[in-house]
Amino acid sequence: MTELKDAVLTEAVPAQRHDRPGDRRGDRRSAWPRDRRDNPVRGRPLLARVNAVAVLLGAVDGAAWLTAVLRTGTGPVCAVVTAAALAGTRVGGRVHRRRLWLSWLQDLPRSVTATALAFALVTGTALLAGMDGDDTARMQEVVLFFAVLSEGVRPAVFAFGRWGRRRLRRCDRAVVVGSGRICGELVRTMLEHPEFGLLPVGVVASAPDPAPTGLPVEPISGDLTDAIARLRAGTVILAPAGDGDGAVVDAAITAHRLGCVTLVLPHLFELCADGPGVDRLRSYPLVWLGGAPTRRPSWWVKRAVETTLAAAALLALAPVIACCALAVALESGFPVFFRQVRVGMDGGTFVLYKLRSVRQAAVDDSQTRWSVLGDSRVGPVGRFLRRSSLDELPQLWNVVRGDMSLVGPRPERPVFVHEFSAVHDLYWARHRVPTGLTGLAQVHGLRGDTSIADRARYDNYYIANWSLWLDLKIVILTVGELLCRRQR
Structure with missing residues (x-):
C-alpha cells in the first residue's frame, strides 16, 4: 500500500550518517529564501x-x-x-x-x-x-x-x-560556476564573441579549486542567490572541473529554483555531439537544463485539475470523514482532527490536517517524535484508519487550499527536515515543488522503515522529469496499491 502515512515511520536516522561538524552539506538549508517572494528572477520585468x-x-x-x-x-x-x-x-x-x-x-x-x-x-x-x-x-x-x-x-x-x-549588447547577463582552465576559456570566449548572447558578469569558484583569475568579471565568494540578485543575472553556466563536484550540483538546483536559464558544459565535451537540448558557444557544447516545473503552462493545468478533483473528492467523501471522526471521538475523545506543522515548497511551512489516530498525551511531542509501529497510544480505530489511509483524507483540504498537491514529495516536520538536510545529499532540494498526498517514492515501496536517501533521490527524479503523464501514472499506481493492498 502506498505510504500516505509518513507519520508511521520506524526509521529515525539511517546508519550512514555524515553529520560531522563542519560538513558543508549541513549549510544547504540556508539556500532557501526567507520569503517565497524573495526571488531575484521573478522580480525582473517580463520584457x-x-x-x-x-x-x-x-x-x-x-x-x-x-x-x-x-x-x-x-x-x-x-x-x-x-x-x-x-x-x-x-x-x-x-x-x-x-x-x-x-x-x-x-x-x-x-x-x-x-x-x-x-x-x-x-x-x-x-x-x-x-x-x-x-x-x-x-x-x-x-x-x-x-x-x-x-x-x-x-x-x-x-x-x-x-x-x-x-x-547593442543585447546579451543575457550570466554567472559562471566552475574553476580551472576550461572555465577561464569559456568566460573569455563569451567576452570575445558577444554574438552568442552571453555577457559574463561573475564567476563562482567550485570548491576546492579557485576561480580563474585575470578576467574582467567579478569573483564571487558568497551566496549564489545573492550574487544573481545583485548582478541582475538571468543565466547560470555550469562548468564543473571534475566528477563529484557538489558545489556545481547545488548551484544547478539553486538556479533551477530561481528560474534562471541554466546551461551546463558536459564532461568530455570534446566528444559531445549536437542534438536536442545542446547548443554551441563556438566550439563548446552547452546543454540546456529544463526549466522549473512550476513555471511551465502545464503546471497550471496540474493545479487546476488537482484542485477540482480534491474539492469533488472532499464533498463525496464527507460522510466517510464524518463516520471516521465519530469513531475517533468515541475511542479517544476530542479533538478528532490532528494538526501538524509541515514543510512545503521553498521551505515554507503550513498546517497539515489529519484524522487523529493516536491517543492524546499530557505533553504534545508529535513535532519531534516518530509514531512507530506498535505504538501503545494507537487504538483499534487508529490502526484501522492508518491501514486504510482514511486518516489522510482531510489533507484533501490542504490540496484545495494550495498547501499541497495530489502528487509530489511527501511533507515532513521541520525538525526532521532540518536533520535530514544535514545528513542526506539534496534532501533539501525536494522542496522545489509543492508537497503531495502521494509521490513517486511512495509508489516504489519507500515507506515505513526505508532509506531517507532513496526517497530524496526519487523525489528529485520526480521534479527533474515532471510531466502530467508522470503524475497520472503515480495516481494510477497509488490506486492500485490501495486496492490490492500490496506490501512491498
Whole structure:
C-alpha cells in the first residue's frame, strides 16, 4: 500500500550518517529564501526576460502564413487547418526556441522537417475529412508558399540578432560556476564573441579549486542567490572541473529554483555531439537544463485539475470523514482532527490536517517524535484508519487550499527536515515543488522503515522529469496499491 502515512515511520536516522561538524552539506538549508517572494528572477520585468530573436521568428512565421493565405485565396476552414498544423509542428519542433548560436544553416533541417510534417498533416486531414481536391491543393499551396516566405526571411532575422548582440549588447547577463582552465576559456570566449548572447558578469569558484583569475568579471565568494540578485543575472553556466563536484550540483538546483536559464558544459565535451537540448558557444557544447516545473503552462493545468478533483473528492467523501471522526471521538475523545506543522515548497511551512489516530498525551511531542509501529497510544480505530489511509483524507483540504498537491514529495516536520538536510545529499532540494498526498517514492515501496536517501533521490527524479503523464501514472499506481493492498 502506498505510504500516505509518513507519520508511521520506524526509521529515525539511517546508519550512514555524515553529520560531522563542519560538513558543508549541513549549510544547504540556508539556500532557501526567507520569503517565497524573495526571488531575484521573478522580480525582473517580463520584457527583460523576452528573447527578441524568438519573438521575431514567431512574427515572421505568422506574417508568412497570413501572406500565403491571402495569396492563395484559401477559405476560413482551410486557413485554420493550415495554421494549426504549422503552429503545432513548429512549436513542437522548437523552431522558435531560445538559442545561443544564431545560424540559419544550422537551424534549416529542423525548420524544413517541421514544415514537411505540417504538409503531411494538412494532406492527411484533407483525406480523412473528405475535402475536395481544390481545397486540399490550396492548403498544400499555403504550406509550400509559407516555407518559401519564411525560409527567405529567417536568415535576415538571425543576422539582425547577431548584430544586436554585438553592437547593442543585447546579451543575457550570466554567472559562471566552475574553476580551472576550461572555465577561464569559456568566460573569455563569451567576452570575445558577444554574438552568442552571453555577457559574463561573475564567476563562482567550485570548491576546492579557485576561480580563474585575470578576467574582467567579478569573483564571487558568497551566496549564489545573492550574487544573481545583485548582478541582475538571468543565466547560470555550469562548468564543473571534475566528477563529484557538489558545489556545481547545488548551484544547478539553486538556479533551477530561481528560474534562471541554466546551461551546463558536459564532461568530455570534446566528444559531445549536437542534438536536442545542446547548443554551441563556438566550439563548446552547452546543454540546456529544463526549466522549473512550476513555471511551465502545464503546471497550471496540474493545479487546476488537482484542485477540482480534491474539492469533488472532499464533498463525496464527507460522510466517510464524518463516520471516521465519530469513531475517533468515541475511542479517544476530542479533538478528532490532528494538526501538524509541515514543510512545503521553498521551505515554507503550513498546517497539515489529519484524522487523529493516536491517543492524546499530557505533553504534545508529535513535532519531534516518530509514531512507530506498535505504538501503545494507537487504538483499534487508529490502526484501522492508518491501514486504510482514511486518516489522510482531510489533507484533501490542504490540496484545495494550495498547501499541497495530489502528487509530489511527501511533507515532513521541520525538525526532521532540518536533520535530514544535514545528513542526506539534496534532501533539501525536494522542496522545489509543492508537497503531495502521494509521490513517486511512495509508489516504489519507500515507506515505513526505508532509506531517507532513496526517497530524496526519487523525489528529485520526480521534479527533474515532471510531466502530467508522470503524475497520472503515480495516481494510477497509488490506486492500485490501495486496492490490492500490496506490501512491498
